Amino acid sequence: MLTSRLPGRVEPYKLAAHAEHLEGLVTLDDMPRLTEEIGAQQGEARVWLDFAIDPQGRREIRGHLEAELQLPCRRCLSPLAESVASDFLLGMVTSDALAADLPSTHEPVLVEDEQLNLLAVVEDELILSLPQVVYHDEADCAVSRDQLSSGAGSEASDAPTASPFEVLKHLKGKTR
Numbered sequence: 001m002l003t004s005r006l007p008g009r010v011e012p013y014k015l016a017a018h019a020e021h022l023e024g025l026v027t028l029d030d031m032p033r034l035t036e037e038i039g040a041q042q043g044e045a046r047v048w049l050d051f052a053i054d055p056q057g058r059r060e061i062r063g064h065l066e067a068e069l070q071l072p073c074r075r076c077l078s079p080l081a082e083s084v085a086s087d088f089l090l091g092m093v094t095s096d097a098l099a100a101d102l103p104s105t106h107e108p109v110l111v112e113d114e115q116l117n118l119l120a121v122v123e124d125e126l127i128l129s130l131p132q133v134v135y136h137d138e139a140d141c142a143v144s145r146d147q148l149s150s151g152a153g154s155e156a157s158d159a160p161t162a163s164p165f166e167v168l169k170h171l172k173g174k175t176r
């Protein structure tokens with residue numbers, strides 16, 4: 001069981017040169033982009049990372065992560081617990097232009113000033129690992145099958161709700 005925290009910032013070239021292994025926990029409540037995708041999260045992701053230089057001289061990170069997330073049910077929009085896991089292979093690049101040279105097996109990760117923000121890497125991988133669509137089991141879902149078959153439930157969930165921005169635009173338009 002992991003108990004230590006994953007360091008937030010590392011020097012990945014040094015870690016690769018020494019073929020280091022890092023593992024630890026990353027808290028999920030400090031990930032604004034993940035929150036934007038699926039709402040606020042609690043708990044931690046468990047992360048294992050192996051840094052290496054491959055035979056072609058590429059600096060790479062092989063990683064695995066696991067987390068329990070609360071994803072919005074597509075039918076009733078209330079949260080639903082879902083385990084996600086992901087294996088990934090990252091190739092370090094010092095510029096976006098160099099990312100094009102990486103083989104398709106590697107996802108590019110940008111290293112600036114020999115520093116890498118591991119929390120941002122973990123957040124990216126979590127977002128990539130999200131399932132496209134999740135639903136409660138019918139028995140657990142707030143939108144029942146009766147509502148769905150009569151059309152009431154689906155109408156309610158499909159109806160576009162006015163976004164705060166739309167409302168703001170509207171208000172601004174009125175004051176002019």
Ligand SMILES: [Zn+2]
Pocket residue numbers: 073074075076077078135136140141142143
């Ligand atoms: Zn539901």
